[in-house]
Amino acid sequence: MLEYTKALETLRAMGLRLTPQRMLILSIVASGNSHMDVDQVFQRAKESYPYIDITTVYRTLQLFKKLGVVSEVAIGNRLHFEVANPESPHQHMVCLVCSEAYDLPPQYLEEFRHSLVQELAFEPDLKNFTVTGVCSQCARDKSNSETGGF
Amino acid sequence: MLEYTKALETLRAMGLRLTPQRMLILSIVASGNSHMDVDQVFQRAKESYPYIDITTVYRTLQLFKKLGVVSEVAIGNRLHFEVANPESPHQHMVCLVCSEAYDLPPQYLEEFRHSLVQELAFEPDLKNFTVTGVCSQCARDKSNSETGGF
DNA sequence: GTACATGCAAACGGTTTGCATATCT
DNA sequence: AGATATGCAAACCGTTTGCATGTAC
Numbered sequence: 001m002l003e004y005t006k007a008l009e010t011l012r013a014m015g016l017r018l019t020p021q022r023m024l025i026l027s028i029v030a031s032g033n034s035h036m037d038v039d040q041v042f043q044r045a046k047e048s049y050p051y052i053d054i055t056t057v058y059r060t061l062q063l064f065k066k067l068g069v070v071s072e073v074a075i076g077n078r079l080h081f082e083v084a085n086p087e088s089p090h091q092h093m094v095c096l097v098c099s100e101a102y103d104l105p106p107q108y109l110e111e112f113r114h115s116l117v118q119e120l121a122f123e124p125d126l127k128n129f130t131v132t133g134v135c136s137q138c139a140r141d142k143s144n145s146e147t148g149g150f
Numbered sequence: 151m152l153e154y155t156k157a158l159e160t161l162r163a164m165g166l167r168l169t170p171q172r173m174l175i176l177s178i179v180a181s182g183n184s185h186m187d188v189d190q191v192f193q194r195a196k197e198s199y200p201y202i203d204i205t206t207v208y209r210t211l212q213l214f215k216k217l218g219v220v221s222e223v224a225i226g227n228r229l230h231f232e233v234a235n236p237e238s239p240h241q242h243m244v245c246l247v248c249s250e251a252y253d254l255p256p257q258y259l260e261e262f263r264h265s266l267v268q269e270l271a272f273e274p275d276l277k278n279f280t281v282t283g284v285c286s287q288c289a290r291d292k293s294n295s296e297t298g299g300f
Numbered sequence: 301g302t303a304c305a306t307g308c309a310a311a312c313g314g315t316t317t318g319c320a321t322a323t324c325t
Numbered sequence: 326a327g328a329t330a331t332g333c334a335a336a337c338c339g340t341t342t343g344c345a346t347g348t349a350c
Contacts, residue, residue, distance in 0.1 A: 015325095015328090015329085016329075016330090017323080017324050017325075017328095017329060017330065018324080018325095019323075019324070019329095019330065019331080021330080021331075022330090038314080038315085039314090051331095051332080052331090052332090053331070053332045053333070054314095054315090055315090055316080055317090055331080055332070055333080056330080056331060056332075058314095058315065058316075059316090059330080059331085060330095062316095074226070076224075077227055077313080077314065077315095077339090077340095078313095078314070079314085079315080093266070093270070093272050093274070095272075096275060102270075102272065104266075104270075108262065108265055108266065108269075108270075109262065111261055111262070112258065112259065112261070112262045115258055116243070116254075116258065116281070116283070119258075120243070120252075120254075120258075120286075121285070121286035121289070122243050122245075122252065122281075122283050122284070122285055122286065123283050123284045123289060124243070124281045124282070124283040125246060125281075125282045125283045125284070128282060129281065129282075131266070131272075131274045131275075131279065132274070132275045132278060132279075133266070133272050133273050133274040133275045134272070134273045134275070135271070135272055136270075136271035136272065139271070139273060165303090165304085165350095166304075166305090167303095167304060167305065167348085167349050167350070168349075168350095169304095169305065169306080169348080169349070171305080171306075172305090188339080188340085189339090201306095201307080202306090202307090203306070203307045203308070204339095204340090205306080205307070205308080205340090205341080205342090206305080206306060206307075208339095208340065208341075209305085209306085209341090210305095212341095227314090227315095227338080227339065227340095228339070228340095229339085229340080301350100302349105302350090303348105303349095303350090304347105304348085304349080304350090305346105305347080305348075305349085306345105306346085306347070306348085307344105307345095307346085307347090308343105308344095308345095308346100309342105309343090309344095310341105310342085310343080310344105311340105311341080311342070311343090312339100312340080312341070312342085313338105313339095313340090313341100314337100314338095314339100315336105315337080315338090316335105316336080316337070316338100317334105317335085317336070317337085318333105318334090318335080318336090319332105319333095319334095319335105320331105320332100320333095321330100321331080321332085321333105322329105322330080322331070322332090323328105323329085323330070323331080324327105324328095324329075324330085325326105325327095325328090325329095
């Protein structure tokens with residue numbers, strides 16, 4: 001919950017306000033294991049405060065992003081957010097079947113990045129890197145249904 | 151221009167029509183070095199046939215995709231298309247500065263894919279793989295402008 | 301002649317903006 | 326009190342759909 005106090009201090013320092021909506025949205029994003037899309041945040045927020053508008057969710061998340069409190073990941077045509085953690089940068093894998101997001105530790109991309117830079121003189125933007133694919137769970141489900149077994 | 155005759159035969163075989171719009175759109179996509187987004191195709195098409203509608207471009211490209219004539223690449227929130235070439239599968243690198251698209255030979259992803267499958271049991275969907283980043287040209291331009299040079 | 305394709309308009313889904321009202325400080 | 330945030334409505338942008346007209350076959 002270190003993020004909380006730090007984020008709240010940042011808000012104060014900028015002369016911005018600590019509103020219930022902002023605290024709620026921050027708590028929701030912080031409670032997720034991985035990134036959540038805007039609508040997921042919105043739905044969860046409505047459980048606590050039914051009057052909240054999705055516009056507020058968008059604006060608040062963009063504000064937190066600007067403050068470095070959360071980071072944004074675009075997946076398909078949806079924006080996702082997670083609490084920023086500069087100590088453990090990572091990329092994401094998203095399952096095309098179940099839409100689940102998984103963290104991808106950066107070492108998996110090191111050699112890839114290195115060869116791109118060295119051989120193709122292309123500097124990949126790993127801050128916004130996401131691989132889609134099929135996760136082990138869904139691959140198993142699929143092979144089970146194909147063989148008719150469980 | 152092999153793609154042409156093959157595509158046209160495929161259309162006929164399916165009882166579909168060879169319209170001027172379809173031939174125009176195919177020729178435009180085939181003329182590009184790499185993938186083009188829908189609006190680029192549309193603009194070029196209007197030069198030859200000003201009455202064409204962007205809806206037709208979308209529908210035609212989707213049809214060609216279904217026939218295996220073109221392949222679709224989603225970049226950001228835009229769809230891009232290129233002539234399908236099953237003989238040389240590749241992925242893409244897109245420069246965030248100039249938006250130029252470059253082909254990425256598959257060998258650059260082999261080790262990456264292998265470690266994902268082996269160690270994380272995640273099968274990446276390399277058919278829809280795109281890395282964004284900064285190309286060498288734009289990196290050079292940037293460093294020049296930063297040092298006051300050109 | 302008939303089925304299929306086109307153009308146009310309207311809908312769609314995610315996101316952003318304008319503005320009057322409400323709220324934090 | 327005064328500046329900032331919110332809710333609501335409307336705009337936006339890329340893409341898709343409905344439908345009457347047009348055209349390839």
